[in-house]
Amino acid sequence: MEDGEELRFDRGAETPERIKAQLSRLVGLTAAQTARASGDALRSVGAHKDHFVVLAALAEFGPASQSALAGRARVYKSDLVAVLNELADGGWIRRTPDPSDKRRNVITITDTGVRRLAELDQVLAGVNAHITAPLTREERDQLFALLNRVNSHLAGPPS
Amino acid sequence: MEDGEELRFDRGAETPERIKAQLSRLVGLTAAQTARASGDALRSVGAHKDHFVVLAALAEFGPASQSALAGRARVYKSDLVAVLNELADGGWIRRTPDPSDKRRNVITITDTGVRRLAELDQVLAGVNAHITAPLTREERDQLFALLNRVNSHLAGPPS
DNA sequence: AGCCAACGTTAGTCCAACTAACAATTCGAG
């Protein structure tokens, strides 16, 4: 048996039934692979997962304080600091103090930032296409819908 | 705005469109929550994710060497060591040297191990029920099927 | 005999998710 093969690969017949029934395990496996795929793709253009979400939030909702941004992009404010530093280094955002509230910074996406977002968007579109390759359009939408429902259900009532 | 609320909570309207379209992000979010749910539940009975998969693999395929077990349970052999130590401490498995190959250990599930597995199975069934609460039976099956297809697609051809 | 592969084990890396604390500033209640 040349069993020394990679882990994480599917070995259908040899997977215990009880494990197959565990949604958390299945979601976890899939998440690990999609995270790797998108992570690798973004890394290859010198980006990071959070770069995309932050730029997207800025492009869609306009300038914002860091804490508002953290909320929208679902990035912890503690992690956001480094992300914004990197984005500022690339010239993709500007971080200016808010004159009306000296605690705040106002984060603004730049023109090159908009272009950067488009670039990352395209990279991720490719990844998404690859990930969802075996699914039809309808199935893809179904998957999104189902995950969204599970997700917001888990997010909502902690009970 | 009492926005200081927890992160990871759903804020539908304030989520940028582009982010909603990212499957990897959605799967990742869901995975984080399901992992937390099942992790917490297992921890509350003094168990660990890998305890379950290892016991399940033993129950379903019988005694095995650690490396065979690592393959079936999809646990890295390096991590398996600690798991087996814990399982042995609980009296749920036995680790005996294989007389026919002194490199190997033969891992056998004990009677109490079988009962432990049943216990964990029940705990996880509860978690699964909670996770999939908003879905009908058909939807739940659909979700499984879709994730399985995506998953094995990603696992298979690295191309 | 000698060499390479497999086994169990130890140790450690990498990354995402998450928490705690803190100085500066602003707000709000008395």
Added chain:
DNA sequence: CTCGAATTGTTAGTTGGACTAACGTTGGCT
């Protein structure tokens, strides 16, 4: 108007899962 509480950005650190490297021991092969 003042003083305590809350918010903002920031630094630091923790936890946990996924994964890799290397090593001594043993086995199979020729």
